[in-house]
Amino acid sequence: xxxxxxxxxxxxxxxxxxxxxxxxxxxxxxxxxxxxxxxxxxxxxxxxxxxxxxxxxxxxxxxxxxxxxxxxxxxxxxxxxxxxxxxxxxxxxxxxxxxxxxxxxxxxxxxxxxxxxxxxxxxxxxxxxxxxxxxxxxxxxxxxxxxxxxxxxxxxxxxxxxxxxxxxxxxxxxxxxxxxxxxxxxxxxxxxxxxxxxxxxxxxxxxxxxxxxxxxxxxxxxxxxxxxxxxxxxxxxxxxxxxxxxxxxxxxxxxxxxxxxxxxxxxxxxxxxxxxxxxxxxxxxxxxxxxxxxxxxxxxxxxxxxxxxxxxxxxxxxxxxxxxxxxxxxxxxxxxxxxxxxxxxxxxxxxxxx
Amino acid sequence: xxxxxxxxxxxxxxxxxxxxxxxxxxxxxxxxxxxxxxxxxxxxxxxxxxxxxxxxxxxxxxxxxxxxxxxxxxxxxxxxxxxxxxxxxxxxxxxxxxxxxxxxxxxxxxxxxxxxxxxxxxxxxxxxxxxxxxxxxxxxxxxxxxxxxxxxxxxxxxxxxxxxxxxxxxxxxxxxxxxxxxxxxxxxxxxxxxxxxxxxxxxxxxxxxxxxxxxxxxxxxxxxxxxxxxxxxxxxxxxxxxxxxxxxxxxxxxxxxxxxxxxxxxxxxxxxxxxxxxxxxxxxxxxxxxxxxxxxxxxxxxxxxxxxxxxxxxxxxxxxxxxxxxxxxxxxxxxxxxxxxxxxxxxxxxxxxxxxxxxxxxx
Numbered sequence: 001x002x003x004x005x006x007x008x009x010x011x012x013x014x015x016x017x018x019x020x021x022x023x024x025x026x027x028x029x030x031x032x033x034x035x036x037x038x039x040x041x042x043x044x045x046x047x048x049x050x051x052x053x054x055x056x057x058x059x060x061x062x063x064x065x066x067x068x069x070x071x072x073x074x075x076x077x078x079x080x081x082x083x084x085x086x087x088x089x090x091x092x093x094x095x096x097x098x099x100x101x102x103x104x105x106x107x108x109x110x111x112x113x114x115x116x117x118x119x120x121x122x123x124x125x126x127x128x129x130x131x132x133x134x135x136x137x138x139x140x141x142x143x144x145x146x147x148x149x150x151x152x153x154x155x156x157x158x159x160x161x162x163x164x165x166x167x168x169x170x171x172x173x174x175x176x177x178x179x180x181x182x183x184x185x186x187x188x189x190x191x192x193x194x195x196x197x198x199x200x201x202x203x204x205x206x207x208x209x210x211x212x213x214x215x216x217x218x219x220x221x222x223x224x225x226x227x228x229x230x231x232x233x234x235x236x237x238x239x240x241x242x243x244x245x246x247x248x249x250x251x252x253x254x255x256x257x258x259x260x261x262x263x264x265x266x267x268x269x270x271x272x273x274x275x276x277x278x279x280x281x282x283x284x285x286x287x288x289x290x291x292x293x294x295x296x297x298x299x300x301x302x303x304x305x306x307x308x309x310x311x312x313x314x315x316x317x318x319x320x321x322x323x324x325x326x327x328x329x330x331x332x333x334x335x336x337x338x339x340x341x342x343x344x345x346x347x348x349x350x351x352x353x354x
Numbered sequence: 355x356x357x358x359x360x361x362x363x364x365x366x367x368x369x370x371x372x373x374x375x376x377x378x379x380x381x382x383x384x385x386x387x388x389x390x391x392x393x394x395x396x397x398x399x400x401x402x403x404x405x406x407x408x409x410x411x412x413x414x415x416x417x418x419x420x421x422x423x424x425x426x427x428x429x430x431x432x433x434x435x436x437x438x439x440x441x442x443x444x445x446x447x448x449x450x451x452x453x454x455x456x457x458x459x460x461x462x463x464x465x466x467x468x469x470x471x472x473x474x475x476x477x478x479x480x481x482x483x484x485x486x487x488x489x490x491x492x493x494x495x496x497x498x499x500x501x502x503x504x505x506x507x508x509x510x511x512x513x514x515x516x517x518x519x520x521x522x523x524x525x526x527x528x529x530x531x532x533x534x535x536x537x538x539x540x541x542x543x544x545x546x547x548x549x550x551x552x553x554x555x556x557x558x559x560x561x562x563x564x565x566x567x568x569x570x571x572x573x574x575x576x577x578x579x580x581x582x583x584x585x586x587x588x589x590x591x592x593x594x595x596x597x598x599x600x601x602x603x604x605x606x607x608x609x610x611x612x613x614x615x616x617x618x619x620x621x622x623x624x625x626x627x628x629x630x631x632x633x634x635x636x637x638x639x640x641x642x643x644x645x646x647x648x649x650x651x652x653x654x655x656x657x658x659x660x661x662x663x664x665x666x667x668x669x670x671x672x673x674x675x676x677x678x679x680x681x682x683x684x685x686x687x688x689x690x691x692x693x694x695x696x697x698x699x700x701x702x703x704x705x706x707x708x709x710x711x712x713x714x715x716x717x
Contacts (some may be wrong), residue, residue, distance in 0.1 A: 036675070066669060068676045072628035073621040076550070077416050078666060084412060085670070095531065099624070158627075159520065160531050187626075189516065344530040 003161035011176070011239040018197055022153030023123040027089065029053060029263055030082035031065035032075065034094035034217070035192035041217035042191065042253070043067070046093045046116075049255030056087055060267065064192055071096025076189050077104055083108040089266045091259070092116065094191065095160065101125060112271050114262060117162055119341065120271050128258060131279030133340075134308050135316035136213075138287055139233045140173025142248055143211040144181045145297045151182040153204025155214035155221055157191050159354055163215045168347045169315045170213065173304075175349060184209055185352035194220035222247060231292070238288040249301070250288035257283060277337075280309045316340060321348040359699040369697045374643055374650075377689035378657070380670040384685055393674050402671055403664035403682070412666075414553050419621060423448075423630075425655035426558040427637035429565050429716045430606035432646040436568065436569075437582040439602040443489065443504030444610040445634025446511035447482035451611020452618045453515055454481025456534065456625050460523050466539045468567035474615055475557075482603045482611015485511065490603035495595045500603075508634070516627045523625060534625035536618075543620045554616035559652070561609060566648040574601075610634060631662075639687050658683065 029050070037047035046101050050063050064087070069078045075097050083104055091114045092101045098118035105113045105125045113125040121127055143152045154170065156163050166187060174181040184207055186200040197216050201224035204212060212232045214221040219242040226233035226243035234240065234250025259277065265271040278284035287305055290298040307313035318329030323346040329335045346354060370559040386396035407413045427444045432439045441447075455478030458470055489503040516532070525535040565648070569575035581588035581598045589595065613633065622629055640658055644650030665679030 064670060066666070068674075070628060070631050072626070072629050072631055073617060076621065077419075077663075080412075081666065081670065096626070096628070097532075098531075099536070104621075158532060342530055 001086055011151070021053075021100060026059065027057075027061045027263070027267060028085070028087040029061055029063045030085075030087035030090040031063065032069050032079060032082070032090070032092045032094075032097060033065055033067045034069065034071065034096070034121055036067045039192055039217045040219050040239065040242070042086050043093070045237050045253040046091070046255055049259040050091075052256035053259050053263050057263060057267075061263060069097075073100075076100035077103040079113075080107070083111045087111060089263060089271075090114070095162070098229070112262075112266055121275060123273055126262070126273045126275065128274075128276040130253060130284040131277060132251060132253070132285055133165045133315055134279045135287055136166045136169035137173035137308070138304050139213060139249065139251065140175075141171035141304055142290075142293065142297060143170070143213070143231075143233075143303050144174035144177035145300070146248065146293060147178075147181075147211045149208050149210045150178060150180065151208045152211040152213065153201065153207070153209030154183055154185045154214070155197055155200045155204070155216055156187045157216050157309060158189060159187065162342060164346065164354065165340055165343045166215050167350060168343065171347055171349050172315055172320065181349065183350050183352075185350065188216060190216070192217040194218040197354050198224050201225060202228070219243075234288060240288065240291065245292060247291060248293055249290050252286040252288050254284055254286050281311070291353065322346070323348055323350060356704050358702055358704055360702045362698055362700055365697050366700075369693075370645065373693040374645065374654075374690060375699060376693045377643075377686060379604065380689045381682060381685045384680075384689075385682055388678075388681065389674075392674065394674060399668055399672055399674070402668045404660060405438040406667055407660050407663040408525035413663055417656065417663050418555055420553070420662055421655040421659035422555045422558045422638045423617055423633045424637050424658055425611045425652055426554070426561055426616070427606075427634055428640035428644060428651040428655055429558075429562045429648045430609035431571065431637055431641040432644060432648060432651050433565060433578055434602040434606040436646045437578045437602050437640055438585070439597050439599055440501045441486065441489070441504050441603055441606045442501050442638065443486070443506075443508045443634070444606060444637055445630060445632065446504070446508035447485050447607040447610035447636045448614035448617075448630055449511035449515050450478075450614070451478040451482035451608075452614035452625065452629055453511075453518060454478060454484075454611065455615030456523070456537075456618060459537040459619075460534055460625070463535070463538070463541075466541075468540055470540045471543070471619070474619060475536075475580050475612065477607040478615025479612040482614065483608035485611070486603040486607020487600070490600050494599050500599070512627075515625065515629070519625050519627060524622075532627050536624045536646065537619060541619060542623060543616065545620070550621050552616070552620040554613070554620050557616065558655075562648045562652050569648065578602075610637075634712055636683070639683060643686065652701075661686070 031050050033043045033046060035043040037043050050065060053061060054063055066078050069075050071094060079090060079092060079100055086315045093116045095117045098115055098120055101113050101115045102120055102122060102125060105122060109124055115125060115127050117129045118127050154167055173184045183263040184204055186204055188196040188200050190196060197218055197220040201212050205228050210230045212221050212225045212230060214235050219239050220231040222234060222239050222243040226246040231248050232243055232246045233248055236253050238250045238252055240247050276321045290301055314334050316331040317337040319331045320329045344354060382400060386400055387394040389399040400646045407417050431441060431444060456472040457477060458474050488507060489500045492498040492503050493500045519534055523534045525533050543554060545552045578591045580591060581593050581595060585595060618625055618629055636658060640651055640654045644654035661682050662679060668674050668678060669676050
């Protein structure tokens with residue numbers, strides 16, 4: 001009997017200890033950033049998501065981030081460091097962290113990993129991305145409506161499917177207004193390099209583009225557009241403050257809801273590896289306020305947004321022709337997800353070669 | 355009273371050794387002041403920066419992994435600079451070596467044998483050396499400044515790698531993302547420990563020790579020293595300046611290429627557009643910090659590696675920008691160059707009064 005009591009007491013003690021240990025152990029959520037949170041673009045929006053976690057969960061979680069982590073051999077070390085410091089959930093927010101994330105995840109099976117824009121998953125690695133191309137389609141339409149020269153300039157980072165998809169969606173949107181709309185592309189081979197982004201914008205403007213859009217992370221391009229008196233779109237974040245006269249609208253990435261949901265899942269113990277590809281309907285891609293444009297252009301853009309959200313309009317609905325003239329999707333067809341995810345060809349009308 | 359620099363009759367051997375120590379000390383003091391100015395506890399920050407990386411086996415391993423390529427490239431550059439040959443393009447030779455060595459895993463993926471790895475190492479060194487022969491040839495044939503040509507070739511190598519992983523060597527199952535297929539089996543270096551320790555480290559140390567011996571005990575080492583410090587004397591001794599340029603580029607390019615192959619067959623495990631966080635350029639600092647002496651380069655490589663790992667730790671623990679690491683490395687190089695002045699010069703106080711008197715009194 002005495003033995004039984006001692007056993008019961010010790011069990012009670014152990015469970016009490018483990019409960020207090022859990023209560024004392026905050027969930028640590030780590031973030032790896034490709035640029036600085038001050039880029040006011042891609043990384044800025046991820047950092048907004050991180051801050052949303054702080055606001056929502058308060059003392060339950062602690063967030064920590066590392067900025068400017070190059071997409072090379074160093075990334076693996078930085079991710080490992082976060083895992084070793086007790087992070088239970090780690091978001092790696094650039095494509096190039098894919099293989100390093102998987103390598104670290106294999107060594108830390110109890111830590112949950114979330115990799116943005118990649119395609120490799122395991123039991124403790126999820127992937128997530130947004131259908132940014134929906135926003136691109138909308139701004140493409142606006143561009144064709146407002147452009148006088150009929151030429152837009154597009155600053156690309158790396159010719160990976162995500163970026164190519166954005167270029168195609170932009171031009172497809174523009175072609176619904178002006179079938180002869182021209183699109184020039186300059187690649188800067190970097191996600192964040194304000195100097196080169198600005199130079200690229202100047203080159204495109206000198207080649208006749210009077211609308212600039214970009215798939216890079218800084219505000220350099222919209223600032224050049226403001227100086228030179230042409231129009232521009234904000235990318236990833238609302239950039240109106242940097243180009244109050246030039247900006248037409250911005251594509252805004254909203255990571256906050258996703259980050260909160262995934263943190264909640266880890267806290268609940270319900271986290272499982274998933275693949276998320278959310279668009280405007282899921283509130284992961286937003287369009288900023290429509291400014292510096294006539295009312296009819298604004299009304300039409302709003303209608304397009306509503307049609308995409310309701311599912312009536314798909315930016316990659318046929319007929320779509322590839323650059324070489326071959327048919328990519330016949331009328332009535334839509335390009336399937338697999339093709340979108342591996343997109344390595346331009347639609348007809350892009351003034352560039354892949 | 356006035357402080358002047360007076361040329362020493364002879365280079366000071368003591369200052370030659372003390373200069374790096376003094377530079378490190380000044381860097382630490384200035385670093386502490388910078389941390390304090392940013393409102394961070396300076397002692398904690400300095401501890402995290404320089405000591406903390408050495409307190410766990412994992413971070414020691416990471417320091418060694420980081421130091422490996424810096425040492426391997428650094429020792430080659432040390433010999434090169436000693437001979438007054440200025441190869442600034444180690445970063446490009448690093449990339450060229452990685453590309454050449456990757457021929458085997460990318461094109462002959464089925465050939466799995468230890469010899470495949472040996473062949474990769476050989477091809478890596480060969481690729482770096484061949485790429486370095488371009489500035490060597492331009493220099494010896496046309497007298498083109500090798501600083502410019504070797505530097506410009508860095509960008510060519512990087513763009514070539516970029517093109518290869520997007521085009522011909524793109525992973526066929528990789529959704530067109532810019533990567534080659536992952537290397538497997540004998541196309542990867544043996545690794546051990548729970549981190550990422552690999553064979554490359556041993557290669558770096560062996561290379562440093564061999565070069566130390568060569569520089570100290572062989573005719574070639576003597577030749578490098580003579581041609582570097584007194585080219586005319588070298589010419590009278592029958593040493594050829596042209597051959598020296600070829601030798602230096604072959605050696606430093608080969609070692610940089612080997613380092614590149616080791617990096618892709620080790621920590622990275624595939625070809626991708628970014629394979630180097632500027633190892634080839636940082637190795638220039640390493641070579642000078644190590645007094646252009648292969649043993650010194652080992653310590654300099656370790657110090658720079660600590661500054662990277664520590665800088666990362668400070669960034670996470672105290673929330674300081676990653677630019678701090680660059681500021682520290684910049685300060686280190688700056689103070690080294692500053693303190694090096696003291697090898698050939700000494701500081702001396704002179705009385706302004708007596709100099710005025712000297713001017714006023716013509717006798």
